[in-house]
Amino acid sequence: MTEPENENQTVAETVDITRILHNTEDIFKTANRAILEFCDNTLDAQVAGRVAIVRLTIDPRRFIFSSENETGMNKADLFRYLNWGSAEKAAVSGMIGGYGVGSKLASAYLAEDLTIRCSRYGEDKLYKIEDPQWRKNIGRERRHHVAETVAKSGSGFVEFEFTNLRKKIDPEKLILHLGNIYKTAIEDNRIRFLVNGREVGPVEIPADGEKLEFSFDLENGAKVTGWAGKLPREADLDLPYGVNPGMRVYLNSRLVEDRVYFGNHKVRGNLGLLIGEVNIAGKVPLEFDKNGFRTDTDEWADLDLHMEEKLADLVQKLLATKDQESFGGKEKGEIRKAWDMFRLAMKRLGEKTYGIAPRQPRLEVTSAGNRKERNDSGVRNPRTPAPEDARGKRERLPHVAFIDFIRRDMGPNIASDVEPAPKGETGYVLVICPRHPMYQEMSRAGVLWLHAVNLAAYHYAEIALKEENGGSDNISESELKDRADRYCKEILEKGKR
Numbered sequence: 001m002t003e004p005e006n007e008n009q010t011v012a013e014t015v016d017i018t019r020i021l022h023n024t025e026d027i028f029k030t031a032n033r034a035i036l037e038f039c040d041n042t043l044d045a046q047v048a049g050r051v052a053i054v055r056l057t058i059d060p061r062r063f064i065f066s067s068e069n070e071t072g073m074n075k076a077d078l079f080r081y082l083n084w085g086s087a088e089k090a091a092v093s094g095m096i097g098g099y100g101v102g103s104k105l106a107s108a109y110l111a112e113d114l115t116i117r118c119s120r121y122g123e124d125k126l127y128k129i130e131d132p133q134w135r136k137n138i139g140r141e142r143r144h145h146v147a148e149t150v151a152k153s154g155s156g157f158v159e160f161e162f163t164n165l166r167k168k169i170d171p172e173k174l175i176l177h178l179g180n181i182y183k184t185a186i187e188d189n190r191i192r193f194l195v196n197g198r199e200v201g202p203v204e205i206p207a208d209g210e211k212l213e214f215s216f217d218l219e220n221g222a223k224v225t226g227w228a229g230k231l232p233r234e235a236d237l238d239l240p241y242g243v244n245p246g247m248r249v250y251l252n253s254r255l256v257e258d259r260v261y262f263g264n265h266k267v268r269g270n271l272g273l274l275i276g277e278v279n280i281a282g283k284v285p286l287e288f289d290k291n292g293f294r295t296d297t298d299e300w301a302d303l304d305l306h307m308e309e310k311l312a313d314l315v316q317k318l319l320a321t322k323d324q325e326s327f328g329g330k331e332k333g334e335i336r337k338a339w340d341m342f343r344l345a346m347k348r349l350g351e352k353t354y355g356i357a358p359r360q361p362r363l364e365v366t367s368a369g370n371r372k373e374r375n376d377s378g379v380r381n382p383r384t385p386a387p388e389d390a391r392g393k394r395e396r397l398p399h400v401a402f403i404d405f406i407r408r409d410m411g412p413n414i415a416s417d418v419e420p421a422p423k424g425e426t427g428y429v430l431v432i433c434p435r436h437p438m439y440q441e442m443s444r445a446g447v448l449w450l451h452a453v454n455l456a457a458y459h460y461a462e463i464a465l466k467e468e469n470g471g472s473d474n475i476s477e478s479e480l481k482d483r484a485d486r487y488c489k490e491i492l493e494k495g496k497r
Contacts, residue, residue, distance in 0.1 A: 121156030180242030222282020263308030272411030341495030
C-alpha cells in the first residue's frame with residue numbers, strides 16, 4: 001500500500017445538490033407523502049388550547065398549503081427556516097420533525113417556484129418572500145427581498161404557495177390520506193383539514209367485540225395509550241383506505257407505522273385479524289423519512305416489551321381460535337384438484353404423504369448375509385439415481401406432509417399458514433385464507449388450484465428445509481424461494497393424471 005506523499009493535503013469538500021434533489025424521488029415517491037411534511041410541521045407548532053386549521057388549495061396550476069392557529073414564523077424564524085438543517089426539534093420530546101430539511105426537500109419535490117407568507121403567533125407583522133426559481137437556486141447563496149405588511153390577526157400563520165408544479169396532486173386521494181395519517185389528531189380536535197374547502201374526516205377502523213385498552217409510561221417518560229381488538233370477518237377485503245391489520249403506531253397523533261405485531265415477528269393464523277392503535281406522547285426516534293420507528297433504539301425496545309406483555313392474552317386468544325369454513329361451490333373443485341395433484345406427485349416421488357407410508361419392498365437375506373431389496377415380482381430394485389443437477393449429499397424430502405387443505409379467514413395480509421394435524425393424526429394442515437388478494441385474483445381467473453399448489457409447495461419446502469437444518473428456522477428467503485419453485489414444478493409435472 002502506497003502512503004500519501006503529504007499527510008496534510010487539503011481536500012475540497014463539496015455538496016452535490018443535483019443528486020440530493022434527485023433523491024427526493026426515493027424519499028417521497030408521491031405528492032401526498034411530500035405534503036405530510038408541512039402537516040407534520042403544523043402539529044409540531046400547534047398552540048396549546050387552539051385547534052390548528054390547515055387549508056389545502058389544489059388546481060392544475062398551483063398548490064397552496066396554509067395553516068393558522070400555530071406558532072407561525074416572524075422574520076428571524078423565516079431566515080432560520082431557509083437555513084437547511086437549522087431545526088432544533090430533534091431534542092424536543094414528542095416532536096415529529098427533527099432534521100430541519102423535510103419540508104424544504106418536499107418543496108423541491110413538488111414544484112419549481114415557491115412563495116412563503118408567515119406571521120408569528122401574538123405578533124402583528126406578516127412577512128413574504130418569493131422565489132420564482134426556488135428549486136434551481138437551492139444550495140446557492142442568494143438574497144431574498146422580504147416584504148412586510150400588517151397581519152390580519154395574531155393567530156400565527158404560515159402559507160406555502162407552489163407554482164410550476166412538478167407533481168400532480170389528486171384531491172380525492174389526499175383527503176383519504178390525511179384522514180388515515182392524522183386520524184387521532186382529527187378525532188382529538190387538535191387539527192382540521194380542508195381540501196378545496198372540503199372537511200377531512202378521520203378514517204374508521206372496524207373492530208369486533210370488546211376492545212383491550214391500555215395506558216403506561218416508558219422509561220424516558222413518554223406516555224403511551226391505545227387499544228387492541230379483532231377485525232370483524234365481514235370486513236372482508238373492504239377495509240377502509242390505508243387501514244391494514246396489525247397495530248397502528250402514532251407519534252404525537254401522527255401515524256408513523258402500521259402492521260406492527262410487537263414481539264410476534266411471524267404473523268400466523270388468526271393473528272392476522274389483530275387490529276389496534278398505539279399513540280405515543282413523547283420521544284421515540286423515527287427513521288429519516290418518518291415511515292417507521294428506529295427499532296434499534298432503547299425507546300423502541302422498551303415500547304416493544306411493554307406492548308408484547310399487554311397484547312399477550314389477546315394474541316393467545318386469537319391463535320387459539322380455530323374457526324374454519326368449508327370450501328364451497330366452484331372453489332371446492334379447484335382446491336380438490338390441487339389436493340389430488342399434490343398427493344399424486346408425492347406418491348410418485350416416493351414420499352410418505354397424508355400419514356400413509358408407501359408400500360415397502362420385501363428384504364431378502366443372501367447367503368453372504370447381505371440384504372437385497374426385491375419388489376413384489378421378485379426383481380431386485382435398482383437404486384434411485386441422483387438428479388442430474390445433484391450436488392453433495394442426497395436431498396431427502398420430509399417424511400411428513402399435509403393431511404388436509406382447509407379454508408380460514410386470517411385477514412388480508414396472510415395468504416396461508418400450516419398447523420399440526422389434529423390429535424391422533426400425523427402431519428400438517430395447510431390453511432388457505434380466502435381474504436388474501438391473491439386468492440381473490442386467482443379465483444376470479446379460474447386458477448385457484450394453481451394458487452393452492454403454490455402455497456403447498458412453499459410450505460412443503462419450508463418444512464423440508466427446517467428438517468434439514470435440524471429444526472432451525474434460520475432459512476434464507478432465497479433458499480426457500482428456490483426450493484419452493486422446484487417443488488411446485490415437480491408437483492405440476494408429477495401430479496398430472
